[in-house]
Amino acid sequence: MMMAVAFAVTADAQGFLKRLKDRAINAAENAVSNKVESKVHRETDDAMDDVFDGKKSKKSKSSKSNDADYEDEEVEDTYDPQAGAAKSDFVRGGVIMFEDNMQGEQVGEFPSKWDLVRGNAEIATIQGQKCIALIDGDGWITPLVKGGIKNYLGDVFTVEYDMLFDDRAKDGAPSIEIDFMHESQRHDNEIFTIHYHMGYDKQTINCDFVRPTDEGWTSKEGHTSARECCVINDGRWHHFALSFNKRAIKFYVDGKRVVNVPNCKAGAGWMTIWSGGMEKRPTYVKNVVIAKGAVELYERNATDIDAKVAAVEKAIAETGKFVTNNILFETGKATLKPESMEEIQKVAEYMKKNPSVRFEVQGHTDNQGSDAVNDPLSQQRAEAVVKALEGLGVDGFNLRAVGKGSHEPVASNATDEGRAKNRRVEFIKK
Secondary structure (H helix, E strand, O other): OHHHHHHHHHHHHHHHHHHHHHHHHHHHHHHHHHHHHHHHHHHHHHHHHHHHOOOOOOOOOOOOOOOOOOOOOOOOOOOOOOOOHHHOOOOOOOEEEEEEOOOOOOOOOOOOOEEEEEEEEEEEEEOOEEEEEEEEEEEEEEEOOOOOOOOOOOOEEEEEEEEEOEOOOOOOOOEEEEEEEOOOOOOOOOOEEEEEEOOOOOEEEEEEEOOOOOOOOOOOOEEEEEEEEEOOOEOOOEEEEEEEEOOEEEEEEOOEEEEEEOOOOOOOOEEEEEEEOOOOOOEEEEEEEEEEOOOOOOOOOHHHHHHHHHHHHHHHHHHOEEEEOOOOEOOOOOOEOHHHHHHHHHHHHHHHHOOOOOEEEEEEOOOOOOHHHHHHHHHHHHHHHHHHHHHOOOOHHHEEEEEEEOOOOOOOOOOHHHHHHHOEEEEEEO
16 A cells, blocks of 8 residues: 555656646746747837838827926936047037027926927926926927028038936837928928937937938938947937038937938928927937037048058058157047047058057157146047047057157147147057
């Protein structure tokens, strides 16, 4: 009898283990199935976003939020205006046409320097800073420039703004656009538009544009997309900049260029900012600047580039180094000026053509200031140049940054001209 009972217990245990194993296998299969299904749904959503250009929610309507003061002390403003500067060629236009830092505005009121296209917008405060809250899930505004005219942009202009949206909870996000229309066209009939959806872990920046050969102003047959190029839904302030020069569109996120369209139809007269599809939390915008002027139009040909690279090659072949005073920094800082990128680009092209050669990148200063300041500053500047070269595709293994301070002058520091010569960068072949 005892043997029979033991056999029965063993059999039951084996049956229980088998059922447990079967359940584990089923659970694993379901997990894989759910993961695949989730991926398919996400890819389908991406495809649909491409089809509808992210505008499928523009017609939605909702009730107005009653909370006029959108304080959120948990969100930290960590935007660094110098972040990614080494990879950016953005230069603000020289003549400001419109600027709004929201100072002096009253919280809860409509921003006084803007007009309403649709939906609603209010002045709000985030971390004590005033900004515009685009609310109602369909906030659409336009700058009031010169009394509300719609032909102020012209064919050469820049636009900058800071924006914050918080989707850390992953419970819904809007589509956001900055749109540019001909003066004869109404909103949502753009010559070109920058749009992005704030969902997912990383954001994709899209640009639709009218080609120069297209008739009319709204066909937007041109399209480019920077897939998952940034994270801008993290509840932090991020800086956005756009340059339009005759035909070229360039768009930047935190100093990094993500859109580069060489040929778009000119004729933009006015612009709008739109945020739609998110009723729970607003999109915040501040520090909007529109200026006349733009990033230099790129019209150089391969012969010009080859000639400049040849100059670097000649100098290194004859002297073992290339010395330049055309890599410029902000005064007292290691922040590269945008105009430095042309010089760095030709050095990068030479180094990529000679991938086995190693270089010491030396930073030199004049004698203005103490060694305690100049020595670390020159090191930081050399490191900034190395970082810029790496951003242009140079292998960082072949680069070593060295700060020389003011200890190796090549001219007298008694004159402005001499000090300018001493402020230099040297690329020493090793």
